[in-house]
Amino acid sequence: MTDDRRAAGTPTLEDVARAAGVSRATVSRVINGVRNVDPVIQEAVRQAVSITGYTPNRAARSLVTRRADAVALVVSGAGIEPEAAEQAEGTGASGDGSSFTAQVFADPFFGRVVTGVVNYLRPRGMHPVLMFAESSRAREEVVAYLRQGSADGALIVSTHAEDPLPALIAEAGLAAVLFARPARPVPVSYVDLAHQDGARLAAEHLLGRGCRRTATISGPLDVPAGQARLTGFRDTMARHGHPYIPVVEGQFTQESGEAAMERLLAEHPDLDGVFAANDLMALGACHVLREHGRSVPGDVAVVGFDDSSAALACRPPLTTVRQPVEGMAAEMTRLLLDRLARPDGPVTSVIFEPELVVRGSA
Amino acid sequence: MTDDRRAAGTPTLEDVARAAGVSRATVSRVINGVRNVDPVIQEAVRQAVSITGYTPNRAARSLVTRRADAVALVVSGAGIEPEAAEQAEGTGASGDGSSFTAQVFADPFFGRVVTGVVNYLRPRGMHPVLMFAESSRAREEVVAYLRQGSADGALIVSTHAEDPLPALIAEAGLAAVLFARPARPVPVSYVDLAHQDGARLAAEHLLGRGCRRTATISGPLDVPAGQARLTGFRDTMARHGHPYIPVVEGQFTQESGEAAMERLLAEHPDLDGVFAANDLMALGACHVLREHGRSVPGDVAVVGFDDSSAALACRPPLTTVRQPVEGMAAEMTRLLLDRLARPDGPVTSVIFEPELVVRGSA
DNA sequence: CTGAAAGCGCTAACAT
DNA sequence: ATGTTAGCGCTTTCAG
Numbered sequence: 001m002t003d004d005r006r007a008a009g010t011p012t013l014e015d016v017a018r019a020a021g022v023s024r025a026t027v028s029r030v031i032n033g034v035r036n037v038d039p040v041i042q043e044a045v046r047q048a049v050s051i052t053g054y055t056p057n058r059a060a061r062s063l064v065t066r067r068a069d070a071v072a073l074v075v076s077g078a079g080i081e082p083e084a085a086e087q088a089e090g091t092g093a094s095g096d097g098s099s100f101t102a103q104v105f106a107d108p109f110f111g112r113v114v115t116g117v118v119n120y121l122r123p124r125g126m127h128p129v130l131m132f133a134e135s136s137r138a139r140e141e142v143v144a145y146l147r148q149g150s151a152d153g154a155l156i157v158s159t160h161a162e163d164p165l166p167a168l169i170a171e172a173g174l175a176a177v178l179f180a181r182p183a184r185p186v187p188v189s190y191v192d193l194a195h196q197d198g199a200r201l202a203a204e205h206l207l208g209r210g211c212r213r214t215a216t217i218s219g220p221l222d223v224p225a226g227q228a229r230l231t232g233f234r235d236t237m238a239r240h241g242h243p244y245i246p247v248v249e250g251q252f253t254q255e256s257g258e259a260a261m262e263r264l265l266a267e268h269p270d271l272d273g274v275f276a277a278n279d280l281m282a283l284g285a286c287h288v289l290r291e292h293g294r295s296v297p298g299d300v301a302v303v304g305f306d307d308s309s310a311a312l313a314c315r316p317p318l319t320t321v322r323q324p325v326e327g328m329a330a331e332m333t334r335l336l337l338d339r340l341a342r343p344d345g346p347v348t349s350v351i352f353e354p355e356l357v358v359r360g361s362a
Numbered sequence: 363m364t365d366d367r368r369a370a371g372t373p374t375l376e377d378v379a380r381a382a383g384v385s386r387a388t389v390s391r392v393i394n395g396v397r398n399v400d401p402v403i404q405e406a407v408r409q410a411v412s413i414t415g416y417t418p419n420r421a422a423r424s425l426v427t428r429r430a431d432a433v434a435l436v437v438s439g440a441g442i443e444p445e446a447a448e449q450a451e452g453t454g455a456s457g458d459g460s461s462f463t464a465q466v467f468a469d470p471f472f473g474r475v476v477t478g479v480v481n482y483l484r485p486r487g488m489h490p491v492l493m494f495a496e497s498s499r500a501r502e503e504v505v506a507y508l509r510q511g512s513a514d515g516a517l518i519v520s521t522h523a524e525d526p527l528p529a530l531i532a533e534a535g536l537a538a539v540l541f542a543r544p545a546r547p548v549p550v551s552y553v554d555l556a557h558q559d560g561a562r563l564a565a566e567h568l569l570g571r572g573c574r575r576t577a578t579i580s581g582p583l584d585v586p587a588g589q590a591r592l593t594g595f596r597d598t599m600a601r602h603g604h605p606y607i608p609v610v611e612g613q614f615t616q617e618s619g620e621a622a623m624e625r626l627l628a629e630h631p632d633l634d635g636v637f638a639a640n641d642l643m644a645l646g647a648c649h650v651l652r653e654h655g656r657s658v659p660g661d662v663a664v665v666g667f668d669d670s671s672a673a674l675a676c677r678p679p680l681t682t683v684r685q686p687v688e689g690m691a692a693e694m695t696r697l698l699l700d701r702l703a704r705p706d707g708p709v710t711s712v713i714f715e716p717e718l719v720v721r722g723s724a
Numbered sequence: 725c726t727g728a729a730a731g732c733g734c735t736a737a738c739a740t
Numbered sequence: 741a742t743g744t745t746a747g748c749g750c751t752t753t754c755a756g
Contacts, residue, residue, distance in 0.1 A: 062424075104690065106671050118494060127491050130435075148419060309468050313645060
């Protein structure tokens with residue numbers, strides 16, 4: 001009992017080595033699956049590992065490998081407000097629907113991104129660190145976090161165009177991949193959707209079912225995706241003989257969709273089709289239409305965009321343009337891991353094709 | 363140019379020390395805000411830091427402090443399926459709505475938890491690592507992750523009762539706090555809601571507006587919260603002279619809410635009030651009611667639970683029992699950080715009171 | 725194929 | 741108040 005069995009502190013490589021009667025180096029090799037280890041010794045080491053209940057210390061390993069084996073998943077917001085973020089503490093002031101994080105997660109979109117990222121990361125033994133970057137201070141923190149080596153790279157999802165984060169990251173020489181093409185070119189890989197094609201699909205569907213007086217509720221026009229969906233819809237309509245399409249700008253929220261629909265209905269009471277740039281707004285539009293006595297799709301056909309959970313929360317369920325968010329998020333993750341493995345690899349972009357999902361609303 | 367300015371590798375404490383003409387220790391003190399440092403030197407060090415562009419290396423620091431300054435946020439699933447998780451890779455197979463992660467984030471509840479956790483953590487310079495633990499293998503990984511010191515503790519949100527994770531964590535002597543009381547007692551702190559009180563509020567409201575033939579769509583009965591909400595509703599009704607209340611069990615999903623409402627309507631066509639154990643099910647119920655020509659709240663009053671985003675996605679907006687999820691999540695986080703600061707502190711629980719939110723559906 | 729030894733960058737006694 | 745000195749636990753040349 002007086003032997004050197006040290007304090008119960010978690011066992012280290014040293015302990016395992018002693019138990020197995022080999023050197024630390026050998027244990028390390030076995031654990032990391034490096035070849036050139038005598039099978040007999042390998043077995044002995046494994047025994048020792050399970051007897052001692054050894055678990056490698058991540059910090060020690062990271063210190064020498066210079067890899068954190070973690071990636072940051074950052075939701076990056078507007079670039080405007082300088083220091084707006086300092087949300088009141090946690091406990092009391094929560095539930096505050098106006099906080100950036102709360103707003104972000106109110107949109108089913110982000111849950112899908114998380115799903116895709118996690119599904120790709122997990123089989124590889126990695127997990128995302130969730131960060132938000134809606135103020136310049138928060139952005140600095142993200143950069144610092146990466147520079148500290150707390151994460152090997154970043155998956156960035158911007159909610160607004162002109163997001164300065166991608167550029168900051170690129171300048172700092174840090175690894176990152178974006179969800180959606182940045183407003184101004186930055187040497188960083190990204191995944192994106194062929195938004196215009198999606199909008200074209202919606203337009204053609206509306207046209208195909210006979211709508212002749214369609215309008216659209218666009219997304220925020222300072223967001224590339226919002227812009228592209230509008231352009232795609234307008235262009236297609238124009239090409240089919242409808243050069244003028246009423247449009248009201250929304251903010252991708254249900255509420256803004258309701259407001260937009262009210263205006264559209266007031267100004268164009270005879271419309272027979274609506275394309276909303278996302279499902280949340282389409283849902284809002286449906287509510288307003290019904291309140292005004294218009295049946296969907298009988299009087300007015302409605303097409304959404306995204307195929308998010310909101311599409312099924314709607315009655316009738318929304319006909320919508322599917323954006324394969326989970327797949328895109330997984331691909332984004334794959335690109336990042338690739339980049340980490342080959343830092344000099346090329347900057348690439350992967351564009352996904354949308355798909356029309358026909359349900360009840362149009 | 364032949365001096366020892368080493369390769370451009372990120373600067374270390376050593377570099378800063380040299381630049382400032384002091385020792386590593388002093389720089390460390392300044393950086394960590396340890397007092398007893400000459401103001402003049404402090405300034406010099408700060409200069410040197412910004413000149414060199416120094417950022418402390420997290421791994422090195424963690425190695426000696428034995429703190430990761432990170433916490434895991436783990437969503438823990440059923441305890442049944444042994445090895446069910448191995449989801450197909452990322453890229454292709456995604457969008458698979460049946461994956462655990464996808465299901466989890468389809469519920470607005472989790473976004474709110476994330477919001478609360480992040481809001482509390484951020485001002486403290488910490489970020490959550492997102493993990494899922496729906497299989498025994500995944501649970502092992504979570505335990506290993508914590509034992510490795512990759513995170514200092516875990517915030518656990520179980521989707522099912524009988525979740526073995528809390529016990530595993532406790533046995534391993536790891537720090538954790540739970541969202542919701544575990545089915546079987548485990549020496550771990552938790553936050554929870556007074557579910558029965560919430561259900562009582564719902565019952566009284568229905569009674570107050572004159573409903574005499576109410577039914578309820580319960581949550582899964584193997585979940586304590588599901589059980590408690592049912593009990594609370596039934597007891598209150600019984601106390602007011604309604605000893606028999608029709609109940610159909612749901613699964614907290616919109617779909618199950620629809621199915622349950624169909625059954626209820628078939629068996630009790632004359633009902634005038636429904637209490638659904640969460641908003642998603644209430645939303646489904648409203649849809650079905652309308653399809654059957656029943657107006658809400660005119661013919662049938664509907665009360666939900668949670669006050670999630672689904673409550674506002676419904677027309678009319680749902681009268682519901684508010685569960686302050688963000689605040690609860692923040693408190694859970696506070697408890698964990700407390701525990702980390704004082705490992706011998708007592709195991710505690712904090713129970714939040716629900717609140718009735720009256721909107722259009724009842 | 726295995727062991728010895730040298731750090732990775734930082735903090736924390738312990739001197740001074 | 742500052743500097744010196746040990747390591748934290750691990751991987752990785754480099755010898756053998």
